[in-house]
Amino acid sequence: METRNPEGPVVPRIAAVVPVFRERRHVGAVLARFGPEVQRIYVVDDACPDATGRMVEETCTDPRVRVLFHGENRGVGGATMTGYAAALADGADVVVKVDGDGQMDPALIPQLVTPILRGEADYVKGNRFHNLEGLGSMPTARLFGNAVLSFVTKISTGYWNVFDPNNGFTAIHTAVLRELPLARISSGYFFESDMLFRLNTLQAVVVDVPMRAVYRTEESKLRVSHALVDFSVRHAKNTMRRIVYNYYLRNFNVASLQILFGLLFVLFGGTFGAFAWWRSLRTGAAATTGTVMLAALPILVGVQLLLAFASYDMASLPTRPIHARLAGPLAPPE
Numbered sequence: 001m002e003t004r005n006p007e008g009p010v011v012p013r014i015a016a017v018v019p020v021f022r023e024r025r026h027v028g029a030v031l032a033r034f035g036p037e038v039q040r041i042y043v044v045d046d047a048c049p050d051a052t053g054r055m056v057e058e059t060c061t062d063p064r065v066r067v068l069f070h071g072e073n074r075g076v077g078g079a080t081m082t083g084y085a086a087a088l089a090d091g092a093d094v095v096v097k098v099d100g101d102g103q104m105d106p107a108l109i110p111q112l113v114t115p116i117l118r119g120e121a122d123y124v125k126g127n128r129f130h131n132l133e134g135l136g137s138m139p140t141a142r143l144f145g146n147a148v149l150s151f152v153t154k155i156s157t158g159y160w161n162v163f164d165p166n167n168g169f170t171a172i173h174t175a176v177l178r179e180l181p182l183a184r185i186s187s188g189y190f191f192e193s194d195m196l197f198r199l200n201t202l203q204a205v206v207v208d209v210p211m212r213a214v215y216r217t218e219e220s221k222l223r224v225s226h227a228l229v230d231f232s233v234r235h236a237k238n239t240m241r242r243i244v245y246n247y248y249l250r251n252f253n254v255a256s257l258q259i260l261f262g263l264l265f266v267l268f269g270g271t272f273g274a275f276a277w278w279r280s281l282r283t284g285a286a287a288t289t290g291t292v293m294l295a296a297l298p299i300l301v302g303v304q305l306l307l308a309f310a311s312y313d314m315a316s317l318p319t320r321p322i323h324a325r326l327a328g329p330l331a332p333p334e
Helices: 027-032 052-059 075-089 106-117 132-137 140-157 191-202 224-249 254-283 289-314 323-327
Strands: 014-020 038-045 065-069 094-097 123-127 170-173 206-210
Touching (some): 014 052, 027 038, 038 052, 038 075, 052 065, 065 075, 075 094, 075 191, 094 106, 106 170, 106 206, 123 191, 140 191, 140 224, 191 224, 254 289
Parallel strands (some): 014 038, 014 094, 038 065, 123 206
């Protein structure tokens, strides 16, 4: 790693983490595209059955590359956190994650880290949906799955301004990284979404940068059908945890009342309406106007309260990066 200049501005030290699992065909080309702005590259072999890490050690001559090995497979999140730990130990200021499958262009790293270096963000991620022209190359199943998961992620993380949550092209300031409970973050494919949830609990600023992804003929390791079920359960848990933490433990305001009474009204109206409908079926007697109103009115009021809460939540995005007060500003590249 480079050293700091005591007489001048802080020189940003950028490291990259490249988790690999069965990526022998692509990782060499990925490593060749890293520019001089990156001082250290950690290739994390996640117990690859094809010995990708050994191949990198034998063929890569870039002195910046260091290969780390897992004895057992921990998932993409676990491999990334191993790289994060190594970058923290070596004194990096910003850590970039680039997948080893060739779908991300390391040449875009300067654009990715610029918002952090300028003090505009704590965490930056790629967004493949920004340029509509580039979506034609994305497989239909992946396009649909990402669109659904993106909306659910907005609810569970509170980052209504970001899209494409499973995008693995990310950069984070290490001052913020040190504040995250890395051991508690999901180690599988839910890693990127769980990172956003954890960042929201810190009130970190997250922004998207446009990017293009390259899709080849290889089959994705992420199964959309499995992800929709598994991710939905995880997102539901994170949604409840975020709301309890942000609106009841750390703060209490009008939005806390809006979601509480909104849910109670909808629950009461729905339960009462279902009971009245069941009773009408059994007796054959039509429900009275009063009964219908007693079921419908709480639902309408409850929905309005929930919409008001959502509006408040959308307007409550973190806007002041926290890394400046944690570690001081960095000097952007000239």
